[in-house]
Amino acid sequence: MTIDFIDVQAPEPGEWQQVSPGILWLRMPLPFELDHINLYLIEDDDPVTGEKGYALIDTGFGVSKTQEIWDSLLSKLDVPLTKVIVTHMHPDHIGMAGYLVDKYRAPLYMSHSEYFVGRAMSAGSRGASDWQDDEYLVRCGMSSEYVATASENRKTNKGVGQVIRPIPLHHERLQEGENLTIGTHQWQVLIGRGHSPEHVCLFNPTTNVLISGDHVLPIITPNIGVYSTEPNANSLKMYLDTLPQFKNLPQNALVLPSHKQPFVGLHKRVDELIEHHHEHLANLKSFCAQGKTIKECLPVLFKRELNEHNMFFAIAEALAHLNYLYFEDEVSRDINEDGHYVFTLTCEHLRHE
Numbered sequence: 001m002t003i004d005f006i007d008v009q010a011p012e013p014g015e016w017q018q019v020s021p022g023i024l025w026l027r028m029p030l031p032f033e034l035d036h037i038n039l040y041l042i043e044d045d046d047p048v049t050g051e052k053g054y055a056l057i058d059t060g061f062g063v064s065k066t067q068e069i070w071d072s073l074l075s076k077l078d079v080p081l082t083k084v085i086v087t088h089m090h091p092d093h094i095g096m097a098g099y100l101v102d103k104y105r106a107p108l109y110m111s112h113s114e115y116f117v118g119r120a121m122s123a124g125s126r127g128a129s130d131w132q133d134d135e136y137l138v139r140c141g142m143s144s145e146y147v148a149t150a151s152e153n154r155k156t157n158k159g160v161g162q163v164i165r166p167i168p169l170h171h172e173r174l175q176e177g178e179n180l181t182i183g184t185h186q187w188q189v190l191i192g193r194g195h196s197p198e199h200v201c202l203f204n205p206t207t208n209v210l211i212s213g214d215h216v217l218p219i220i221t222p223n224i225g226v227y228s229t230e231p232n233a234n235s236l237k238m239y240l241d242t243l244p245q246f247k248n249l250p251q252n253a254l255v256l257p258s259h260k261q262p263f264v265g266l267h268k269r270v271d272e273l274i275e276h277h278h279e280h281l282a283n284l285k286s287f288c289a290q291g292k293t294i295k296e297c298l299p300v301l302f303k304r305e306l307n308e309h310n311m312f313f314a315i316a317e318a319l320a321h322l323n324y325l326y327f328e329d330e331v332s333r334d335i336n337e338d339g340h341y342v343f344t345l346t347c348e349h350l351r352h353e
């Protein structure tokens with residue numbers, strides 16, 4: 001089993017490439033280390049007028065630069081968007097949904113959790129207290145200076161709502177096991193969890209194409225995090241539990257991911273992703289033979305220097321792995337005198353007592 005990337009040059013922003021009959025691949029820029037997102041257009045018919053158009057998968061970051069690219073691309077394309085389908089609520093996926101839905105009066109398709117979590121996250125804290133955010137960072141083993149700076153930054157930072165255009169007040173719900181009709185084809189809805197609450201993937205059994213979103217990515221692994229909004233979440237278990245279902249799909253399916261290059265080799269990639277996390281779990285277990293804080297565990301998971309943006313996700317990823325081990329009773333979780341969680345391998349723990 002190998003992973004074979006399709007031999008198609010990635011489209012420039014504002015351009016497109018055909019990746020399968022009736023499916024166009026687009027790219028929008030992102031202001032991060034991961035500098036792009038893939039979007040897809042699928043040939044569709046307007047349910048009311050019967051007019052030809054495209055169903056869109058994901059929308060790009062909600063900033064004026066993306067809007068400019070969209071405007072020029074849509075005028076070149078010269079057919080309407082019939083559906084706006086968003087795989088999950090992260091800002092690079094949902095960011096421009098409101099703009100495009102309003103422009104074409106097209107329906108927004110999302111899973112129920114992604115839609116409402118997206119609306120809640122983009123609305124900000126609305127003055128709610130945030131001591132839990134401080135506590136989360138303390139439990140993660142961050143220094144008091146780091147916690148104080150983060151707290152200060154929250155006061156001025158308007159949060160994720162800045163890069164998400166107002167989310168439409170209406171959606172069409174996508175549910176596990178349902179089919180969505182796009183053009184003449186039926187797409188099966190599969191749900192992945194762990195990267196986000198109820199991430200939608202779409203599989204077309206007739207053409208053997210999988211829209212995998214961020215749930216199955218090549219080259220990079222999707223971020224699996226535990227955040228202050230649910231510090232006792234077991235996100236990694238949810239992720240690992242919702243990966244094997246993709247091995248029920250044909251192994252030669254064409255996978256259209258949200259980042260990097262489309263590929264064939266779904267089963268191998270699913271195995272690699274599962275193995276990657278089990279390797280991290282095994283390394284953390286031996287590292288925690290003597291109790292360790294989350295901050296101390298970061299070098300086990302991340303070999304490179306972490307900047308502030310990465311640090312936010314790195315802590316969340318470390319906690320997701322350590323919570324997994326904790327809920328499996330592989331490590332104990334105590335709080336030291338600084339308020340930091342200390343994770344200790346259970347059998348070692350017992351032996352020392």
Ligand SMILES: [Zn+2]
Nearest residue numbers: 088090195214
């Ligand atoms: Zn995502």
